[in-house]
Amino acid sequence: MERTLVLIKPDGIKRRLSGEIISRFEHKGLKILGLKLLKLDTKKAETHYAVHRDKPFFNDLVSYITSDPIIAMVLEGRSVISVVRGMAGSTDGSKAVPGTIRGDFANSIQMNIVHASDSQESYEKEVAIFFNHEEILSFEYGDEGLI
Numbered sequence: 001m002e003r004t005l006v007l008i009k010p011d012g013i014k015r016r017l018s019g020e021i022i023s024r025f026e027h028k029g030l031k032i033l034g035l036k037l038l039k040l041d042t043k044k045a046e047t048h049y050a051v052h053r054d055k056p057f058f059n060d061l062v063s064y065i066t067s068d069p070i071i072a073m074v075l076e077g078r079s080v081i082s083v084v085r086g087m088a089g090s091t092d093g094s095k096a097v098p099g100t101i102r103g104d105f106a107n108s109i110q111m112n113i114v115h116a117s118d119s120q121e122s123y124e125k126e127v128a129i130f131f132n133h134e135e136i137l138s139f140e141y142g143d144e145g146l147i
């Protein structure tokens with residue numbers, strides 16, 4: 001089974017969309033193995049978005065993601081990295097397809113509600129920023145045979 005890291009960004013939290021977003025992942029049959037509300041510090045935000053360090057929007061992105069609380073989650077499921085990227089939709093909310101999280105709730109590039117790891121390599125780097133090993137639980141929901 002594959003795992004991914006998802007963030008509900010400050011706009012998602014402040015627009016009270018956390019329950020809606022978590023519910024979509026639950027209803028898809030993904031397992032939530034770790035979940036926390038936190039305020040990200042600048043150093044961790046710069047590490048998380050290190051691949052964008054040379055982009056013109058980097059400083060704004062770091063300011064934004066550290067401005068207010070976020071939720072970090074570890075999800076598990078079959079092909080979960082691509083499944084969650086599909087559920088999130090295109091980065092630019094104005095281009096994201098209806099039915100996706102961004103397509104339904106975002107109209108901005110920066111304030112696009114969620115972040116989701118784009119590869120196994122990204123997941124491994126990102127999860128270490130947000131979770132200690134013991135904060136990621138391993139348990140059976142009991143419905144695995146139905147999903």
Ligand code: CMP
Nearest residue numbers: 052057061091109110111112114115116
């Ligand atoms: P995310 O999936 O968290 O990964 C990188 C983030 O950078 C992205 O979502 C957007 O929030 C942000 N981003 C990407 N492109 C732009 C852009 N052109 N202008 C501003 N922010 C951007």
